[in-house]
Amino acid sequence: MDKLQQFLQTNFGYEDFHAGQRAVIESLLAEQDTIAILPTGQGKSLCYQFIGRYLQKTVVIITPLLSLMQDQIEQLRLQGVKGVVAINSMQDWASRQLVLRNLTSYQFIFLAPEIFQNLEVSTGLAQLDLGLLVVDEAHCISQWGPDFRPDYLHLGRIKKQMHNPPTLALTATATPRVRGDIQKGLNMKDPFEVRLSVDRPNIYLASFESQNETDKQVQLQNLLGRLQGPGLVYFSSKKKASQMAQVLGQMSNLRIGAYHAGLSNQERFIIQEQFLRGHLDVVFATSAFGMGINKKNIRYVIHYHLPVTLEDYLQEIGRAGRDGRQAIAVLLYSPGDERLARFLGQDYLPDPQAINFYSQNPQSLNSKDPGQALLARFFNDGFTAGQLEQMWTQRKQEKARALQKILEYIHSETCRRQQILTYFHEQVVVEHTTNCCQLGAATIPFQTLQLEKKEDEVDTNKLKIQNYQQYLEVLFKDFGKNSDLELPN
Numbered sequence: 001m002d003k004l005q006q007f008l009q010t011n012f013g014y015e016d017f018h019a020g021q022r023a024v025i026e027s028l029l030a031e032q033d034t035i036a037i038l039p040t041g042q043g044k045s046l047c048y049q050f051i052g053r054y055l056q057k058t059v060v061i062i063t064p065l066l067s068l069m070q071d072q073i074e075q076l077r078l079q080g081v082k083g084v085v086a087i088n089s090m091q092d093w094a095s096r097q098l099v100l101r102n103l104t105s106y107q108f109i110f111l112a113p114e115i116f117q118n119l120e121v122s123t124g125l126a127q128l129d130l131g132l133l134v135v136d137e138a139h140c141i142s143q144w145g146p147d148f149r150p151d152y153l154h155l156g157r158i159k160k161q162m163h164n165p166p167t168l169a170l171t172a173t174a175t176p177r178v179r180g181d182i183q184k185g186l187n188m189k190d191p192f193e194v195r196l197s198v199d200r201p202n203i204y205l206a207s208f209e210s211q212n213e214t215d216k217q218v219q220l221q222n223l224l225g226r227l228q229g230p231g232l233v234y235f236s237s238k239k240k241a242s243q244m245a246q247v248l249g250q251m252s253n254l255r256i257g258a259y260h261a262g263l264s265n266q267e268r269f270i271i272q273e274q275f276l277r278g279h280l281d282v283v284f285a286t287s288a289f290g291m292g293i294n295k296k297n298i299r300y301v302i303h304y305h306l307p308v309t310l311e312d313y314l315q316e317i318g319r320a321g322r323d324g325r326q327a328i329a330v331l332l333y334s335p336g337d338e339r340l341a342r343f344l345g346q347d348y349l350p351d352p353q354a355i356n357f358y359s360q361n362p363q364s365l366n367s368k369d370p371g372q373a374l375l376a377r378f379f380n381d382g383f384t385a386g387q388l389e390q391m392w393t394q395r396k397q398e399k400a401r402a403l404q405k406i407l408e409y410i411h412s413e414t415c416r417r418q419q420i421l422t423y424f425h426e427q428v429v430v431e432h433t434t435n436c437c438q439l440g441a442a443t444i445p446f447q448t449l450q451l452e453k454k455e456d457e458v459d460t461n462k463l464k465i466q467n468y469q470q471y472l473e474v475l476f477k478d479f480g481k482n483s484d485l486e487l488p489n
Helices: 003-012 021-029 044-055 066-078 093-101 119-126 138-142 150-161 176-185 213-226 238-251 265-276 310-317 337-347 352-360 370-380 385-410 416-423 468-479
Strands: 034-037 058-062 084-087 108-111 130-135 167-171 192-195 203-209 231-234 256-259 282-285 300-303 327-333
Touching: 003 021, 003 044, 021 034, 021 044, 021 192, 034 176, 044 058, 044 066, 044 130, 044 167, 066 084, 066 108, 084 093, 093 119, 119 150, 138 150, 138 167, 138 176, 150 176, 167 176, 203 385, 203 416, 213 231, 213 238, 213 300, 213 327, 238 256, 238 282, 256 265, 300 310, 310 385, 310 416, 327 385, 337 385, 352 370, 352 385, 385 416
Parallel strands: 034 167, 034 192, 058 108, 058 130, 084 108, 130 167, 203 327, 231 282, 231 300, 256 282, 300 327
Antiparallel strands: none
């Protein structure tokens, strides 16, 4: 047994490293910038936790979500690490000042990207002897959408101000283009790459095409009544997630919670904790839920709306089956779903005329409009109209191609797993089996996969609404036709 493995056993309680972890740790100990592409559930966070405790130096972690931040902090505290703190927008001024005055007392410092570029914060961090800078969910550097944060574009500059500490970029999925964006965005010089396959063989891949929105809602109800839980259902609409959770919760004995950005931090924390502790059977959520959530026994992930990219899809279905047991990922589709995906992916971005107008009339920008709010942030960061027009034209083209890949996945008549691996440039030929994926519109072998509920768990006998017609009456009473989209004409 070598020194690293002995330290792992003594301090973390694991017999040996997972695939990829040792290579990442050895690279960082050699003070080499590292990009680690490790599947969900492969223990990415252990890599930087190990470095901090092994070197006894401060580690700064940039992470995009409060829930992700809180989950990692709790894990470290359970290990007995006391020097852990988060600096985020939820802190009042006095609390933040107390932390900043005592930065040397902390071994692990978690930051949101917008806090990282705060002058007072970055100045304080520059005084530390940093052992490592970590950018978690590093694919966000390359993403473009309503949740994109321009703050990611400044990480490389701020890293330089902090004397270029060894840097670790972590993600579960990254195409060659995304890896290039990460390297450029973080000013990494010849980074060492540890890249494992994005494939999760224990997740069965399937897709259902419905004739219309109503059929899709019925399809979701049928899946929830048949599949073992716990599970996640992803929506692109906050309103739809809440409405469906309410109606399907009333129609069955399933304990369903809704999680999205429209809830207060306290409400989101409660839903997260209930799910983690087994007090909810399923969560209806937007993409904000799941990043960093360490729940190993999720048996299914269903997408009610189209993900914007295959990268997003792999990230989200990666929540399933982290215990190594059989799980399933189902993507639902009905004609017209492209409209919402296209809006989220690109259509909200202002056109060149609007960019030029607002660059000359910034006082006219409306912070409540997502496209204009994004424009304001870029203008404040010194970008010109010409730069933004060029950059956004390129991004729109990329998002259009990404949506086409999603549609090809849905309509595929061949092996969906092979399609995904090819997209990520993995030179692997998949040997298709019954447990691999659904070919075309073939029947899903629920019994073979052993994912069906046991007879005494099936919700069919517990439904409060007894027939299809009654279901439609309740559905349209609560929803109205297409009430969730709220898209421009």
